[in-house]
Amino acid sequence: MAGKIRVLIIDDSASVRQALTHVLEQDAEIQVMGAASDPYVAARKIQEELPDVITLDVEMPRMDGITFLRKIMSQRPIPIVMCSSLTEEGSATLMQALEAGAVDVILKPKIGAADYLAEQGMRIREAVRGAAAARLGAARRLPDPATTPAKLTADAVLPPPSGRAMAKTTEMVACVGASTGGTEALRVLLEQLPANAPGIVIVQHMPEKFTAAFAKRLNSLCEVEVKEAENGDPVLRGHVLIAPGDRHMLLERQGARYIVSVRTGPLVSRHRPSVDVLFRSAARSAGANAMGVIMTGMGDDGARGMAEMRAAGAYTVAQDEATSVVFGMPKEAIAKGGVEKIVPLDQIAREILGADRRR
Missing domain, CATH: 3.40.50.2300 (Response regulator)
Structure with a gap:
C-alpha cells in the first residue's frame, strides 16, 4: 500500500x-x-x-x-x-x-x-x-503519469494549424487555461485587470453547471465583465468569456472580429472543456493576434496547444512553480517549448496589458 x-x-x-x-x-x-x-x-x-x-x-x-x-x-x-x-x-x-x-x-x-x-x-x-x-x-508528490488513461489530442475536435501565422491587427485576444487551483488564481488575475483590458477567453476545468456561478462570482468582483460563454458570443475589449463545463470552446474569426464557438465533442487530454482545443483554435484563427497563458493545473492539457500558438506567432506566458497550486500544466507547456516567459501569478495581468500596449 x-x-x-x-x-x-x-x-x-x-x-x-x-x-x-x-x-x-x-x-x-x-x-x-x-x-x-x-x-x-x-x-x-x-x-x-x-x-x-x-x-x-x-x-x-x-x-x-x-x-x-x-x-x-x-x-x-x-x-x-x-x-x-x-x-x-x-x-x-x-x-x-x-x-x-x-x-x-x-x-x-x-x-x-x-x-x-x-x-x-x-x-x-x-x-x-x-x-x-x-x-x-x-x-x-505528483502521481505517476503512467497510470493515467490514454488521452485524445485536439485532433479529435479540429485539425492542426496550417502554419501560416496571421498578420497582427489592432486587437489582441488573451487565451487562458487553468485547472487545479485555477479558480482562485483566475480571481487574482482578473481582479487586477482594468475595465478596458483586451478580450479574454478562459478554459478552467470545471463540472457542468458550475461555470455559470463561477463567472457570476468573478463578475461581482472585477472591473472587467465576466460571463459564461455562449455559442457565437463576440470577444470584446473589457469582457471575459469562460467556457461552460462539459463543452469545448473555440476561438473563431468572423470578418474583422473574433467570436467563440461552444460545442460538444470527445474529451481532449481527458477534459471537456480542453485547454488544448482553445489554444489550437487560437493558433488557427488568431495567430499573432493571440496571447496564450497557462496557469496552475494537474496534467498536460494545453501544452501542445501552447506550442502551436507560439509557432503561429502568439506571445505565451506560464505561471511559475512557486505560485502554482499544481505545477503540472505549466511545467508540461515549458517542456514542450511553448512558453516564452515564466512569471508569478501576480504578474500575469501585467504581461497581458503589456502585450496589449505593444500592439
Missing part, C-alpha cells in the same frame, strides 16, 4: 460512499483509507490516520461541509475535494468552498447520485490525483 494516495470519504449517503469507494479504487494509485457519515466521525478517523486527500460532502447532519472545511484548513490543512448537488444553490455554495481552501469540486445530482458518480469516474479520479499533488504550504 506504500506510496498510494490515501483518501477519506465524508458523505452522509451510504450509497454515495460506496460508489465513490468503487470509483476511486479503480485507480491503482489510490487507496480509500476510510469513509465517514459526518465530520465528527471523520475527525476521529483523522486523529488515527492522516489522509492525503478528503472528499467532503456539503450537506450533512450535525455539521455542514463548509464549516468542517474551514476548521480543517485553520488547524491541519489537508487537500479537500468538495462534493455537492448539481443545483445553482449548490454551485454558489461550492464557490464559498473554493474560497475557503478546497482544491477542486465534484458535483452530483440529488437523484441517482451513485450512477452519476460511476459515469464520472475518470473526472473524479483526476480531481483526487490533482488534490494529492496540490501545494498547501508544502509541495506534494
